[in-house]
Amino acid sequence: MIDWYGASGILVFYSIILGVGVWAGTKKKNNGEEEVMLAGRSIGQTVGILTLIATWAGGAYFTGIAEAFFTTGLLWCQMPIGYSFNLAVGALLFAKPMREAGYITMLDPFQEKYGSRIGGLLxxxxxxxxxxxLAATLGALGVSLEVILDISKYWSVTISTMFxxxxxxxxxxxxxxxTDVLQLLFMVFGLLLSFPFAINNVQYYPKDPSNSTLSSNIDWIGHVEPKDYVFWVEQMLILVFGGIVNQSFFQRILSLKSSINAFNISLISATVCFLLAIPAASFGIVAKLVDWSKIPSYGKPFDYSESSAILPLVLRNLTPNWVAFFGLGAVSASVMASADSIILSSSSMFTRNIYKLSFRPQATENELMCVLRLSIIVVSVVSCYIALSSGSIYYLAVVCSDIVYVVLFPQLLVVVYWTKYVNGYGCLVSFVLGLVLRITGGEPDLGIPPMIKYPWYDDTTRRQLFPYKTLAMLLSAISLIMISQLVSYIFHNRILDPEQWDVLNAFQEFRPTESRKRQPKESEHLNVHIIKYRRTNEPHNYTSEISSYQPSTTIEEKTKSRF
Structure with missing residues (x-):
């Protein structure tokens, strides 16, 4: 039977968010690329902090922490530390240089260096x-609503995606x-309102007769086996360094008014994200204290297949109906804080870095906006379909996080800090090597056997205990620089003729001057814009600059200040 209090709470909160989203759209000054994708680079410090926190500490963040405390204890609840350090690393490594360069997406530095086609591969x-x-986020929301409200997963996922x-x-x-700001405020308010009622009801359904949170019968800390120490460390590294190579993060950093704001906001958001883990963990503790078979509305031993919905279950069964109205509505609505960010970030990368820079440099602003809107629809539909049809979304998302850690993180780090030492050849080899090493390590949860069994391989659990993902990441970074330098040595010393063998056009200095003037690389258009942006520190109209660009000097002269 449908829980009408929870269902009405979700409907009310969704409607408010939709209304605020439509109102916020009226703040646009035009339909330009920077205006839509980066809000005209006009986001201030307060709103910037709140939207970045909401993107990281969305509904999945709170429900995931509550689940980890309930099922595995403190030691395996890596999300708060990983996410907080994630933002701190983003501030220290990328916030200032990326913002000062005037990039629009995370892929811009790749296309600036390697050209639009090679850079677009990433x-x-x-x-x-x-x-x-995104599919995992929507799928988790659907499972939660199906468990706690008896609402069809099909309808809950579809309606959330449409909103x-x-x-x-x-x-x-x-x-x-x-809407991110509003969702964050809803989430914090809902949890703070609900917790006193939930903790008060523990006394009526205690698991331990002494009703003590310090009872030895309850394992709060959890346990990490000695054989899992290295595995635990690697999982933390993936959270910290893999998660930061995320367009949702860079979209917020690049939309801020200045590079100083970008740096400060990332550090402040990291601290607040860690503090917000405390109320989420508290609900996991409450769930551990109660005997679920004694709760009339649940009335059975806890089904651990529902552990991913432990936070909504506490709200539904241990708080009054009117409190559940706010709590369940806020939790469900806050999931969209992460969902909408991913939808926009993926659509922005496709529109700018694939459609515009790779295939249609002459595209008008109206054309790009049509492509962006169509991309948003396609991304939403595909993610919704995967969320409804796949039973292994979580593991697919984990594998993709690994691939980002192995492939994209070293690429971005090197291209930002050591750009003069790399070229397209090193990029391709690094990309393929990292991908192959990750796949050959296997993934038992997806039925992929390991082709390479590293030291400490556990035949019982079929897990690689050796940190092979980190090894693959390091080898990917090393190969990027070494192959780039090797190819550079071969061409500069004329071991191979670059005019004949430089198929990627990575060494423009060997091209005849007239030829370079007649056929400038696609990445030159991006370089010209970035140089102009640094000189004026003001947003520009990309289309008008690209269409009016007539190279009168060589690209080396125009990019002297960059390289």
């Missing part, structure tokens, strides 16, 4: 990761930003 792992993480896509199409980053 869109594939980023896009696939976004799609599957998120609707206001994202309407206002772009303006709508996403303001």
């Amino acid at each position: 869109f594939l792992p980023a896009f696939l990761g976004d799609i599957l993480i 998120a896509a609707a206001y994202t199409i309407t206002g772009g980053l303006y709508s996403v930003t303001y």
Whole structure:
């Protein structure tokens, strides 16, 4: 039977969010690329902090922490530390240089260096990761609502996706930003309102007769086996360094008014995200204290297949109906804070880095906006379909996070800090090597056997205990620099004739001057814009600059200040 209090709470909160999203869309000054994708780079410090926190600490963050405390204890609840350090690393490594360069997406530095086609190749792992993480987010929401409200997973996922896509199409980053802020406020308010009622009801259904939170019968800490120490560390590294190579993060950083704001906001958000883990963990503790078979509305031993919905279950069964109205509505609505961010980020990368820079440099602003809106619809539909049809979304999302850690993180780090040492040849080899090493390590949960069994391989659980993902990441970074330098040595020393063998056009200095003037690389258009942006620190109209660009000097002269 449907829980009408919870269902009405969700409907009310969704409607408020949709209304705010449509209103925020009216703040757009025009339909330009920067205006829609980056809110005209006008986001201030307060709103910037709130939207970044909401993107990271969405509904999945709170429900995941509550689940981890309930099922495995403190030691395996890696999300708060990983996510917090994730933002801190983003601030220290990428926030300032990426914002000062005037990039629009995470892929811009790749296309600036390697050209639009090679740089665009890195869109594939980023896009696939976004799609599957979005599907996992929507799938988790559907399971939660199915368990606690007896609402069909089909309807809960479909309606949530439609709401998120609707206001994202309407206002772009303006709508996403303001709804993120609202969703975060809803979430914090709902949890703070609900917790006193939940903890008070523990006394009526105690698991331990002494009713003590310090009871030795309850394992709060959890346990990490000695054989899992290295595995635990690697999982933390993936959370910290893999998660930061995320267009949702860069979309917020690049939309801020200045590079100083970008740095400060990332550090502040990291601290607040960690603190917000405390109320989420508290609900996991409450769930561990009660005997679920004594609760009339649940009335059975706890079914651990429902552990992913432990936070909504506590709200439904241990709080009054009117409190559950706010709590369940806030939890469900806050999931969209992560969903809408992913929808917009993937669509922005496709529109700018694939459609525009790779295939249609002459595209008008109106054409790009049509492509962006169509991309939002396609991303939403595909993610919704995967969420409804796949039974292994979580593991697919985990694998894609690994691939981002192995393939994209070293690529971004090197291209930002050591760009003069790399070229397209090193990029391709690094990409393929990292991907192959990750796949050959296997993935038992997806039925992929390991082709390479590293030291400490556990035949019982079929797990690689050796940190082979980190090894693959390091080898990917090393190969990127070494292969680039090797190819550079071969061409500069004329071991091979670059005019004949430089098939990727990575060494333009060997091209005849007139030829370079007649056929500038696609990435030159991006370089010219970025140089102009640094000189004026003001947003520009990309289309008008690209269409009016007539190279009068060589690209080396125009990019002297960059390289």
